[in-house]
Amino acid sequence: MTQQSPETWLNDYGDLLYRYALLRVRSETTAEDLVQETLLAGFVSWDKFTGKSSVSTWLVGILKHKIIDFFRKHRHEVKQIQTDELADDILAYQFDNEGNWQVDLVEWDMPDTQMNQQQFSKIFNMCISRLPQRMADLLFLRSIENVPMTECCDLLGFESDNQLWVTLSRTRVKLRQCLNTHWFEQG
């Protein structure tokens, strides 16, 4: 197979890789760095490319590893996280002492038109950006990327699977609450 030029990859797949990284690390400069690292790694290991998948799929595969490495390097300070995550404890005012809902949940009218959908996406992104960092990371790693449990615990500093499940559930409660306030109750 002939050597391909990483500069061509940059033109052809740069945006694709950038979007992929940006969604997961939520920082423009980090995402740009990851694209660069991925293209360099692709260039160095080109002889390992078997041609079984497309070049773009292969590059995204490399990028995935780079993203995981990024999380590993920036492992969160666990103490700081716990105070962040426990701050303004949402569960306390969603449930009473017996663990039942304090207020009735309203039925959501799902966004139907295209314009509606666009505005909703904005709110959705805003609510994600309001989550404590580790909670947002967890949402992406576990519920979108399907990173295996042990690796997720290791990367994000959870001591047990159970701690991870509980935190993921709290993350969803928080996200739901934010959407409810800023979108569904506005209607």
Next chain:
Amino acid sequence: MRHCKQIVDLVSQEMESKLPWSIRMEVKMHLLMCKNCHRYAKQLKFMQAELNTLEQNLNTVSLAEPAKERIKKTLTLAINESTND
């Protein structure tokens, strides 16, 4: 009987892992009887679907020109170095 707060955690966990049959049945029964938890479960599913489409919504985002130039320079440098070896 589990209370709503526990069901909320189980509904979330069920989205990524397979729960034992007896617990799944318990959750199912609870959701049939409890309007709030039923709505909660439905809303989580909707949120998950939205998460999965975030990528498509980024369609208009692209690498900034200066970043592209910078990356291109680095790549060219690396390629030249490796061919000089």
